[in-house]
Amino acid sequence: MREGKQEFAEWLASRKLRVTGERMAVLDEVMRANGHIDIDYLQEQFRKQKRPVSRATIYRTLSHLVQSGLVQKVLTGEGQARYEKMYGRQHHDHMICLGCGEIIEFTNDEIERLQDWVCHKKRFTIVTHTLQIKGFCEKCSAQKASVEGGATDHRRHGRN
Amino acid sequence: MREGKQEFAEWLASRKLRVTGERMAVLDEVMRANGHIDIDYLQEQFRKQKRPVSRATIYRTLSHLVQSGLVQKVLTGEGQARYEKMYGRQHHDHMICLGCGEIIEFTNDEIERLQDWVCHKKRFTIVTHTLQIKGFCEKCSAQKASVEGGATDHRRHGRN
DNA sequence: ACAGATATCGAGACTCAATCTCAACACAAG
DNA sequence: CTTGTGTTGAGATTGAGTCTCGATATCTGT
Ligand SMILES: [Mn+2]
Ligand SMILES: [Mn+2]
Ligand SMILES: [Zn+2]
Ligand SMILES: [Zn+2]
Numbered sequence: 303m304r305e306g307k308q309e310f311a312e313w314l315a316s317r318k319l320r321v322t323g324e325r326m327a328v329l330d331e332v333m334r335a336n337g338h339i340d341i342d343y344l345q346e347q348f349r350k351q352k353r354p355v356s357r358a359t360i361y362r363t364l365s366h367l368v369q370s371g372l373v374q375k376v377l378t379g380e381g382q383a384r385y386e387k388m389y390g391r392q393h394h395d396h397m398i399c400l401g402c403g404e405i406i407e408f409t410n411d412e413i414e415r416l417q418d419w420v421c422h423k424k425r426f427t428i429v430t431h432t433l434q435i436k437g438f439c440e441k442c443s444a445q446k447a448s449v450e451g452g453a454t455d456h457r458r459h460g461r462n
Numbered sequence: 463m464r465e466g467k468q469e470f471a472e473w474l475a476s477r478k479l480r481v482t483g484e485r486m487a488v489l490d491e492v493m494r495a496n497g498h499i500d501i502d503y504l505q506e507q508f509r510k511q512k513r514p515v516s517r518a519t520i521y522r523t524l525s526h527l528v529q530s531g532l533v534q535k536v537l538t539g540e541g542q543a544r545y546e547k548m549y550g551r552q553h554h555d556h557m558i559c560l561g562c563g564e565i566i567e568f569t570n571d572e573i574e575r576l577q578d579w580v581c582h583k584k585r586f587t588i589v590t591h592t593l594q595i596k597g598f599c600e601k602c603s604a605q606k607a608s609v610e611g612g613a614t615d616h617r618r619h620g621r622n
Numbered sequence: 623a624c625a626g627a628t629a630t631c632g633a634g635a636c637t638c639a640a641t642c643t644c645a646a647c648a649c650a651a652g
Numbered sequence: 653c654t655t656g657t658g659t660t661g662a663g664a665t666t667g668a669g670t671c672t673c674g675a676t677a678t679c680t681g682t
Binding site: 379397408416439 | 537557566570572573576577580584589590591592593595596603
């Protein structure tokens with residue numbers, strides 16, 4: 303049986319929601335994918351499999367998957383939201399490359415601890431947090447360095 | 463002279479852009495505001511002052527202000543983007559209350575240091591970072607606790 | 623297995639923030 | 653004044669995400 307299928311079915315049942323083929327198909331695809339995927343990717347997969355699922359249903363199912371905790375929604379601030387499986391995985395934060403778009407995951411327990419501490423001081427009850435670091439991955443940093451080697455080019459740094 | 467006016471004028475000139483009344487009006491309003499404001503707020507201010515500025519111009523000018531570093535764009539992930547002045551201020555992160563929408567600012571040098579360290583280990587060149595903690599402020603935490611005092615209500619925790 | 627009650631699906635309309643288009647305008651330089 | 657170029661605003665456009673509602677699939681009891 304596919305990863306998380308049991309858990310999602312139980313979560314749906316606990317809310318008196320129905321276990322449908324479309325919902326399980328969306329679950330399967332997110333679980334099969336390794337990275338941070340978007341809606342277009344999912345629609346493309348369903349098209350290939352000759353098992354089309356409407357955008358509305360994909361969005362609705364992803365919302366359920368996120369609420370169930372099996373999937374996480376990632377807002378990069380450019381274009382569509384991305385989704386990644388969280389079933390069997392632990393919390394992590396993201397480094398996003400402005401050059402190639404690669405998303406690098408990392409965790410740091412000390413940072414997490416300090417967040418809790420800061421919130422405790424401010425009497426703030428944490429529900430979730432998002433730490434995104436934007437910059438350039440090793441590969442893109444090297445490229446950038448070589449390009450800027452001759453004439454120092456200060457144009458196009460930010461992106462709106 | 464209004465805060466940042468000199469700096470913005472110089473930044474515009476350095477890009478061969480013109481110092482116009484509309485641009486300075488947008489700068490003034492963002493500098494005058496104390497909090498994290500959105501486009502609707504700015505339009506309302508201009509309407510009150512009988513000095514209307516079009517949405518297009520507001521967006522375009524904010525983009526320039528962000529690129530110049532005088533203003534920061536804050537994406538909360540719900541509705542419009544927000545903007546806050548950064549002129550004369552230092553970097554900070556945000557706690558966002560899911561109850562009342564309040565935005566609490568905080569800084570923690572140790573967290574910043576650890577971010578640098580993690581990125582160094584991954585050979586990632588930092589450009590910017592965003593740390594947002596979502597949860598409930600002191601006031602809203604108390605309200606929530608009293609409401610849930612009797613029957614434990616597990617509905618409606620997330621939002622989308 | 624069957625039937626009724628009800629949740630779900632899909633196509634497309636719709637919302638809304640943000641961007642784009644382009645004609646009228648402003649302004650600096652000659 | 654005239655020309656060249658940057659700017660503005662009204663409205664059109666884009667695009668992600670949501671909503672509507674008639675048709676359809678799932679569940680529950682018999
Ligand atoms: Mn991830
Ligand atoms: Mn702030
Ligand atoms: Zn890269
Ligand atoms: Zn609050």
